[in-house]
Amino acid sequence: MQFTHNPPDASALMSSARSFGNYDLSSAIADLLDNSIKARSTHIDILCVRRHGEAEVRILDNGHGMSAAELHQAMRPASTNPTTERAPDDLGRFGWGMKSASLSQCRRLTVVSHNGEIHTGAVWDLDDLADWKMGVLEPDEIKAVMNPRLKLESGTEIIWTRCDRLSEDGAIEGRGFNDMVAHAKSQLAMTFHRYLTGEEGIRKLSICFNGDNLKAADPFLRNHEATQSLPREVLQLRGYPIDVQAFVLPHYSKLTSADHERLGGEEGFVRNQGFYIYRQHRLIMHGTWFRLVRHGELSQLVRIAVNIPNSLDEVWKITLDKADAQLPSGLRARLKDIVDGLRGKSGKVFQSRGARIRPGSGTTPVWSKYVRNGEIRYYINREHPLLADLLEAKDEQLASAVGAAIGIIEESFPVLSIGDDVHAKGAVINQGAIDREAFVERLDAVLPSLLHRADGKLATLTTLLKTTEPWASHGLVVKEHLKSKGWWQDA
Ligand SMILES: Nc1ncnc2c1ncn2[C@@H]1O[C@H](COP(=O)(O)OP(=O)(O)OP(=O)(O)O)[C@@H](O)[C@H]1O
Ligand SMILES: [Mg+2]
Structure with missing residues (x-):
């Protein structure tokens, strides 16, 4: 056999490199921030602006920078x-x-760097790549493009120009660009939240994106008193530790709408339940159960943090864009045990929200319980303002139909099957409103009737909601919603 030199065509290979991985703006920036973190940076400035109808992105760190030879290699x-x-x-x-x-x-990718001694700069241009020709910047060219901060401090600046992918489909026009930047900010605030907080053993990092200092977005809301943190477990795989900790988020009635919106993200709570895989404390993927359970089978409030070391990249099959991984077979059974142990836990968050009857609690319940001669009977409370309004409707036929309907619901209350579910099957019954949107929608639907009951006075309506179930138990949600409508009036 003879051998012949057969290198790839520069332009063709680099053009295909554009499609390695499945990058969007935030995951592409994240890959650069990984490098800045490795270079021991403590502060990173990201600038994403529109210039002459095209996007330009600059990422400047204060890490140790590179020498000319290191940049050439890099x-x-x-x-x-x-x-x-x-x-x-x-x-x-x-x-x-x-x-x-x-x-x-x-x-066009330009990299300029200062390692404390020299300044250096290089360029790859997709439209001018013949025979792997890389641009090496002269000192005055470096000075002309680099951020003045690099004159004194060490660090590296990455400059993206001719950002065709960011300008595609007219994204550069109007709101598209601002939405793209806002999305990238919120993604990065979550991807690097452990670095932004400077958790134990991690060098704290600050990131400023278009003038905003990113605030750590903790997907487990660990600072919230109602978040349940389960004990940390350290599993071993091929002699390396894998840190696992499960969390059950607070029920929505305990969350502010801002936290609720952030935690639910664009896809909602169910899509965001599951494992959160961190590699060296940097979030690489989330919202998957690796087919250990079906989506939606466990409570939407369960999230499990898994931190893996880079020494196991091959076993986890980390992808080039650091956005996907596969669960190693050696961990399946142990993670399944952890997931199974959570089945009851998250249910309890809902269960405590159902309609517990607390006699004399000072609120008007929906259901009441009477005990006579050792027999228990549950009644729907006809004094409840919503029902009272219907039962007193001017239309007598409607009023008596409502009365009859309530009676029928009471008589067919499925006592036996509830008893059976709880005692024989040990099931968790989840009867409360499952999500905030549904709860708020129903509140909106009944507000006119409640306002009528409150003689049209907002202060009376506010008191009524504070003292009547189910709204009394969801005080925070009700208050925020009414305030947003300008309907909340403290007496
Ligand atoms: N901001 C930076 N500061 C200092 N050195 C850097 C910086 N960015 C890149 N480098 C150097 O360039 C090298 C190549 O970076 P690049 O991101 O292409 O690959 P990598 O980080 O080695 O691997 P991966 O493809 O997984 O990111 C890095 O290993 C590092 O030595
Ligand atoms: Mg890298």
């Missing part, structure tokens, strides 16, 4: 072999991130 596609062992705090793996993430969004 610019090379596949700059490191993925099988090379990495330092424990290295978030890299493939030797591609800086190039593939950048070129997934732009056609």
Whole structure:
């Protein structure tokens, strides 16, 4: 056999590199932030602006920077072999991130760096790549493009120009651009929340994005008193520790609407339940159960943090864009046990919300319980303002039909099957309103009737809601909603 030199075509290979991984703006920036973290940065400035009808992105860190030789090596596609062992705090793996993430969004990548001694700069331009020709910037060219901060401090600045992918489908026009930036901010605030907080053992990082300091977005809301944190468990895989901790988020009635919206995200709580996989404390994926349970089978409030070290990248099959992984078979059974142990737990958050009857609690209940001669009977409270209004309706036929309907619901109350579910099957009964939207929708539907009951006075309506179930038990949600309508009036 003879051998012949057969390298890839530069332009074709780099154009395909644009599609390595499934980057969007936030995951592409995240790949660069990984490099900045590895370079020991403590502050990163991200600028994403519109210039002459095109987006331009700049990411400036204050890490240790690179020498000319290091930058030359770093610019090379596949700059490191993925099988090379990495330092424990290295978030890299493939030797591609800086190039593939950048070129997934732009056609021209400029990198300038200051290592405390020299300034250096290099360029890859997708439209001018013949025979792997990389641009090396002259000192005056470096000065012209770099952020003045790099004159004195060490650090690296990544500049994306001709951002065709960010300008696609007219995204650069009007609201599209602002929405894209807002989405990237909220994603990064979650992806790096442990770094933004500076959790134990992690160097604290601040990130400023278009002038806003990102605030850590903790998907488990650990600071909230109603969040249930289960004990941490450390599982072993091939001699490396995998840190696992489950959380049950607070019931929606205990969340402010801002927290509720943030935690539910764009896809809602059910889509966001599941495992949150961190690699070196950086979130790489979330909202999956790895087919250990079906989505929606467990409470939507369950989330499990799993932190993996970079030494297990191959076992987890981490993808080039650091946005996907596969559960190693050696962990399936143990994680399944942890998930199964959670079945009852999250149910309880709902259960305590159902309609517990607390005689003399000072609120008007929906249901009442009477005990006579050792026999118990449950009644629907006809004094409840909602029902009272219907029962006193001018239309007598309607009023008596409502009365009859209430009687029928009471008589067919499924006592036996409830008893059977709880005692024989040990089931958790989840009868409360499941989500905030449904609860608020129903509140809106009955507000006219309640306002009528309150003689049209907002202060009386406010008191009525504070003292009548189910609204009294959902005080925070009711107050926020009425305030947003300008209907809340403290007496
Ligand atoms: N901001 C930076 N500061 C200092 N060095 C950097 C910076 N960005 C990149 N580098 C250097 O460039 C190299 C290549 O980065 P690149 O992101 O392309 O690959 P990687 O981080 O090694 O692996 P991965 O593809 O998994 O990200 C890094 O290993 C690092 O040495
Ligand atoms: Mg990298």
